Amino acid sequence: MGRLKKKGQAGAAKNYITRTQAVKKLQISLPDFRKLCIWKGIYPREPRNRKKANKSATSSTTFYYTKDIQYLLHEPLIQKFREQKSLEKKISRALGRGDVGNAKRLEGNAARPEKTGRPRYTLDHVIRERYPTFNDALRDLDDCLSMLFLFANLPSTSTVPATMIARCERLCLEFQHYLIVSKSLTKSFLSIKGIYYQANVQGEDILWLVPYKFNQRIVGDIDFRIMGTFVEFYMTLLGFVNFRLYTSVGLKYPPKFDQAKDEQSAELNAFTLEGQNLVADGEDGQKQLTNGETEDHQVDPETQAAVDKVVKKLKGTEEAKDEPSGTAVVKGAEADDGEAPSNAIDKFEPAAPGGDVLPQVDFSGSDAAHLFANCTFFLSRESPRQPLEFLLRAFGCKRIGWDAVLGEGAFTTDERDPSITHQVVDRPVVQAAAQGDGEAQDNQTSQKLGANQRIPGRIYVQPQWVWDSVNDGELKRPDQYAPGAQLPPHLSPFVQPVQGQYDPTVPLEEQETEGEALAESDEEMGDANGEAEAAGSEEDEGEEDEDEDEDEEEEDDSFGGFDEDEAKAEQEEEAGSEDDDEAAQRQIELEAELTGRPMQEKPGKSRAKAKKDEARKALARKAAEEAEEHERAKGMLSKKKRKLYEQMIYSNSKKSAEAEKLREKRRRIEKQAKTKGKA
Structure with a gap:
């Protein structure tokens, strides 16, 4: 007979532990438990059956893996928390007894980062545990940079000390200096949230957000304690990453920092980079080598002579390897020993005939x-x-x-x-405002610029x-x-542009559907007819005014105006240089204007209208056939695949509707721009 299993000692009840039980097991406070979980990367878990995990209890609580809490029992930071808590109790006990001297002595031993800048603990071992390789740290750098750049732009408060803000700003500027030296920055984008930057650091794409330099207003509904815990971890992480990046390009870390320049808002210019193979620019724009040496350092003449001798020897060997006299030497061509120039690019050739053709790397001079x-x-x-x-x-x-x-x-x-x-x-x-005395005031808010x-x-x-x-x-x-x-x-x-979706870089005519094109042509025709009617009404009013004026002139003078045949002849002579169709259409319009009769519709327009009707019918017939084909295909699918297919159709139609709205908005904007241009 097997051993009887007791309830709550196996399965989900054993694999999960509540937050209250975890805090009691670790014997630390709830804020310290939150810090520890954030730093160690331990997050709450959702069991499949909350009733079994909570041992049939109905209260809502937060669950963690029991193995994760067991792993935290051996964390050295817990001992640091306990020592700090014990010291705080001793200080409060001494103050309660009135022993000010003993309390002051204990206060000196306590760690007060907001006052002394001394940390209570270090997170170096946590960084090494969570990121075993350097690429792992680079992959997790997106949130790190976004958070540190955010805190570097905040004002100092009781929850966000000034020392934390200064350290965040310094670490961010050090990282920017590395990007400048290594030329790793690739893209940037101005958004309503801030400025997005993307850099490629050792093969890893890093994207982060930098807020604009506005005065930030701190609100009370933000828990800066939780955010400060993340920032404390991220500061340690970025310090490790900066050290590794600086040493990889031969720079000394940390770079020299000038406090006086930083107080004058120098920012990037408050740092002085030192290291091997660093090319810096002086204020005069001349390139200088900064090798970590003093400016008054002089080169040893014997060493310089030896170097010159070696250079001459190398030049002589290169000349000896050149082709014999009488043959032209092409600059940049390969030498006889098969070596290619240093700036040559490898070509990928198929290993066997008929193999895959790989894309070749292009060299861009710019x-x-x-x-x-x-x-x-x-x-x-x-x-x-x-x-x-x-x-x-x-x-x-x-x-x-x-x-x-x-x-x-x-x-x-x-x-x-x-x-x-x-x-x-x-x-x-802003043009200069004309004043009587000829003087214009200039201040910080508005500038009156002269024309020259x-x-x-x-x-x-x-x-x-x-x-x-x-x-x-x-x-x-x-x-x-x-x-x-x-x-x-x-x-x-x-x-990245997706096929079938709205692309603002492509002309509207190339991405609109057939139905949208037909609807647009109908709108244009309606607008043209409306303009023609409006113009005709204006011309009729003008003709009535002209008739009245002519009657008055006939009373005064004996001028009878132009004859109808003469007007037709003149219009025919003007239209003679154009095509026959345009001339005939113009002649019809002129006759309608002179006689006051309605203009006959051009046969070409009726044919175009018939073609549009045929295209519209063909489009509707095609849509009906596609819908019938979709229904037939759905009938051949299983129930599970049919639901998946319907979800796919729904999402695609939703995306198409959004793209159609964007195209309609662009069409309306372009139409408004055209009307403004005509006006």
Whole structure:
């Protein structure tokens, strides 16, 4: 006879544990339990049968895996929590007894990160446990960067200390410096939530959101304790990632930080990168090598002589390998030993005849990483300096100037510097107001620009030009982004076009359906007839006025006006240069105007109307056949597959309806633009 099983000791009752039981088992407080679960990556679980997991109890509670809670029993952070809790009890007991000296001594031993900056614990071992490889940490960097950039833009409060905000901002700026040096940034998009950035770091695509630099208003319905727990973990994670990324490109971590420059809003320019193989730019724009050495370091003459000797020897061997005299040497061709130039690209050839043809890699001379390398920018004081500076530096720009009110670190603060090639302006064109004394006041909020204040030869663009150029990988036409111009639509580079859906980059005629095209042609014909009727009524009124004027003139003078035959002859002579159909149609219109009779419909129009009716009938017949075919196909399916097929049809029709709404909206906007252009 087998052993009898007791209720609640096997199955779901043993595999799951409630939150209250977990807190009692770990002997920690509920806030510490939340922190521990967030840091260790342990989340609540939903059992299949809540009644069995809760041992027939009906109260609603949160469940965890029993093995996860058992795993937390060996966590070193629990001992840190217990020590801190014991110290807090000792301090409160000493204050209750009136022993201020002992309480002050214990207070000095306590960890107060918001006051002293000393952490109570470190999360290094947690980072190593959760991310065994570096690629795992890069995959989880999206939420990390979004949260840290958000907290770097918050004002300091009692729940969000200033030390946390400063550390978040510093870590974010260090990560941006790596992206600038490694040229890893690929795309960016301006949205209503903020600015999206995408970077490819060691083969991993990272997408994060940066809020705009607005004054944030802290509301009371946000639990900053939970968010602060995530931020504390993410700060440790990004510190590890930054260290690994900096060392991978030969930079020292952490970079030198100038507190004085940071207080003057230098931001990126408050850091000084040091390391091997780093090419930095001085303020004069000349390239300098920063090898971690002092500026007064001098090269050893003996070492330099040895290096020159080796270089000469290498040059001699290369000349000896060249082809003999009398044969032309092509620059960039392969040498006799079969070695290809360093900038050559491998070609993928099929291993066997008839094999698959692989796509070849194309070499582009205009690398996107050096898109703005030959440009010198000046940022007007109304433009967003921080995102523009980051984007321009990440894509090769070395010289960026801005107004002195935007902070330190600019290449130049003089707007009239002749070396500036592009200026980013984000204000409408304002003409100078004429005043009696000839003087115009200028302040921070409104600028009265003179007619000749623009510098010749400089390109003036709006900030969207930078983002669109980065996403397309080429410098866009600046006339489309001139100050005061109607900007082209700013489309997200992260959305891939799907066949059958609305694509704003494709002309409307290429993506609309047959039914939409027929409906549009009917609307155009109706609008044209309405305009013709309106024009005819206006002409009739004009003719009546002309008749009255002619009667008055006949009373005064003896002028009788034009004869009907003469008017016909003149109109025939004017229409003689056009085609026969157009001339006949015009003749009919003129006769109808002179005689006051209704204009006869052109035979061509009736034929076009008949063709449209036939096309409409054919479209309806085709739709009916497709619906019948779908019903026949559904009858051959099983019940499960039929439901799946119906769900697919429903989702596709919903997407098609949304695309049709977008196309209708675009059609209406284009029609309004045409009417405005005619007006």
